[in-house]
Amino acid sequence: MDESVQSNQLKSFIERIERLEEEKSNVSSDIKEVYSELKGAGYDPKTVRKVISIRKKDPNEHKEEEAILDLYLQAVGETA
Amino acid sequence: MDESVQSNQLKSFIERIERLEEEKSNVSSDIKEVYSELKGAGYDPKTVRKVISIRKKDPNEHKEEEAILDLYLQAVGETA
Amino acid sequence: MDESVQSNQLKSFIERIERLEEEKSNVSSDIKEVYSELKGAGYDPKTVRKVISIRKKDPNEHKEEEAILDLYLQAVGETA
Amino acid sequence: MDESVQSNQLKSFIERIERLEEEKSNVSSDIKEVYSELKGAGYDPKTVRKVISIRKKDPNEHKEEEAILDLYLQAVGETA
DNA sequence: GCGCATTGATGGCTGC
DNA sequence: GCAGCCATCAATGCGC
Numbered sequence: 001m002d003e004s005v006q007s008n009q010l011k012s013f014i015e016r017i018e019r020l021e022e023e024k025s026n027v028s029s030d031i032k033e034v035y036s037e038l039k040g041a042g043y044d045p046k047t048v049r050k051v052i053s054i055r056k057k058d059p060n061e062h063k064e065e066e067a068i069l070d071l072y073l074q075a076v077g078e079t080a
Numbered sequence: 081m082d083e084s085v086q087s088n089q090l091k092s093f094i095e096r097i098e099r100l101e102e103e104k105s106n107v108s109s110d111i112k113e114v115y116s117e118l119k120g121a122g123y124d125p126k127t128v129r130k131v132i133s134i135r136k137k138d139p140n141e142h143k144e145e146e147a148i149l150d151l152y153l154q155a156v157g158e159t160a
Numbered sequence: 161m162d163e164s165v166q167s168n169q170l171k172s173f174i175e176r177i178e179r180l181e182e183e184k185s186n187v188s189s190d191i192k193e194v195y196s197e198l199k200g201a202g203y204d205p206k207t208v209r210k211v212i213s214i215r216k217k218d219p220n221e222h223k224e225e226e227a228i229l230d231l232y233l234q235a236v237g238e239t240a
Numbered sequence: 241m242d243e244s245v246q247s248n249q250l251k252s253f254i255e256r257i258e259r260l261e262e263e264k265s266n267v268s269s270d271i272k273e274v275y276s277e278l279k280g281a282g283y284d285p286k287t288v289r290k291v292i293s294i295r296k297k298d299p300n301e302h303k304e305e306e307a308i309l310d311l312y313l314q315a316v317g318e319t320a
Numbered sequence: 321g322c323g324c325a326t327t328g329a330t331g332g333c334t335g336c
Numbered sequence: 337g338c339a340g341c342c343a344t345c346a347a348t349g350c351g352c
Contacts, residue, residue, distance in 0.1 A: 010128075013118040017132060020111045027104045028345095031097055038093040044228060048090075049346075051232045052097060059239070068204060072211050075247040076254055079219070087235040094236055108344095126334085127311050129343090134308050148294050151287050170288075173278040177292060180271045187264045188328090191257055198253040208250075209329080212257060286351075293326095 035045045054062055073079075115125045195205045214222055233239075275285045 009121065010118075010123060013114060013121075013123065014128065014132060014135075017111055017114050017128075018135070020107055020114065021132075024104055024107045024111070027100055027107065031100045031104070034093060034097050034100065038090075041089065041093075043090060043093070043232075046347080047225070047228050047232055048094065048097075050229055051236065051238070052094060052101075054233070055094075055098070055236075055238060065207070068207050069210055072203075072207055072250065073214070076211065076215075076251045078211070078215060090232060091236045124314070126342095127314060130311060131308065133343095134304075144294075148291065151290060169281065170278075170283060173274060173281075173283065174288065174292060174295075177271055177274050177288075178295070180267055180274065181292075184264055184267045184271070187260055187267065191260045191264070194253060194257050194260065198250075201249065201253070203250060203253070206330085208254065208257075212254060212261075215254075215258070289326095 035048070038048060039045050115128070118128060119125050195208070198208060199205050275288070278288060279285050
């Protein structure tokens with residue numbers, strides 16, 4: 001099999017990935033911008049992150065996590 | 081900080097972020113697909129990852145290596 | 161001033177730091193081990209981490225964070 | 241998972257971790273002190289950090305750079 | 321006080 | 337199928 005053809009194929013794969021990674025990087029930048037905006041409007045970015053992550057999980061999952069946490073907190077004598 | 085929360089404004093911010101994160105997630109999927117393809121074509125995904133990561137940082141690397149000697153010199157008080 | 165003496169001084173500083181960083185790294189390993197143990201005993205490492213971080217903050221701080229989170233959740237219509 | 245929590249056992253794990261984290265925190269403080277000292281002696285902390293980080297990774301770096309050509313070769317199906 | 325850089329935590333992938 | 341490894345992502349701390 002022709003060696004140089006394989007080389008081009010590999011190169012092509014790599015360049016596709018690199019293009020996609022640049023896109024991804026751009027979107028990440030956009031997200032960062034929104035967080036900046038929202039911070040400028042007086043919201044707490046860290047808390048907003050939490051909200052988003054909670055919305056991402058299904059409700060039961062979240063409840064259960066909370067329950068285990070409370071269990072542990074009680075076990076070590078922390079008032080939740 | 082102004083603690084009042086304008087429900088609509090916050091919601092709007094959050095939804096913008098969620099949309100962007102979905103985009104990002106889609107791009108990530110696309111990347112994964114390319115890795116699958118390339119694996120199907122007989123390339124080793126792990127190796128390709130390495131190649132890509134080296135291509136990403138290579139340009140700066142050598143400069144930095146060169147710079148370290150200068151740094152040492154400066155550090156001992158010799159303004160190069 | 162003698163250049164080589166300065167060199168030794170810098171070297172000495174650097175080596176002290178490197179020793180300390182190794183210590184730090186060892187302690188980190190120890191911590192990881194405890195998490196492994198505790199996982200083996202049936203506890204959820206992730207939740208234990210949360211417990212530890214809560215204990216680290218003073219109680220009021222934690223309450224307040226929760227309060228803001230609830231506020232945001234309500235604002236976007238999530239049932240906490 | 242066995243959901244029963246043996247209060248004392250969990251507490252013991254947590255306290256071990258907390259002790260270790262305090263150690264770690266102390267070592268970090270020591271490191272900061274050395275940087276202060278060294279700054280007092282006229283060295284630039286930022287530069288020293290850089291030197292240390294390069295010393296940490298340097299040994300592997302060149303090998304890796306060397307290896308990449310081999311990786312490319314393997315990737316196109318030439319078993320070197 | 322903000323942005324950046326490093327470090328630590330989480331989730332996904334690979335090998336056993 | 338699970339444990340270890342790696343890559344990504346969030347969070348804390350440092351420097352400007």
